[in-house]
Amino acid sequence: MDPDDLPQKTTRSVMVGEPLENHSVAELEQRLEVLDSEIARVKAVLAAKRASKSAADVFFRS
Numbered sequence: 001m002d003p004d005d006l007p008q009k010t011t012r013s014v015m016v017g018e019p020l021e022n023h024s025v026a027e028l029e030q031r032l033e034v035l036d037s038e039i040a041r042v043k044a045v046l047a048a049k050r051a052s053k054s055a056a057d058v059f060f061r062s
Contacts, residue, residue, distance in 0.1 A: 014038075
C-alpha cells in the first residue's frame, strides 16, 4: 500500500496550560474543537466504566 493512500492525521495536539496569547483566532477555534472532542471521548469512556461498575455492584449484592 502506498503511504499516500493512508488517512492523514490533521488533529493538532493540545498542551493544557500553554500560553494562548500568541495563537490566532483560527488556531484557538481549532484548539476548542480538539478539546471538545477529547471531552466527549472521556465522557463516553467514563459512562461505560460507570455502567460496568454499576452492573458489577448489582451482581455482587445478589
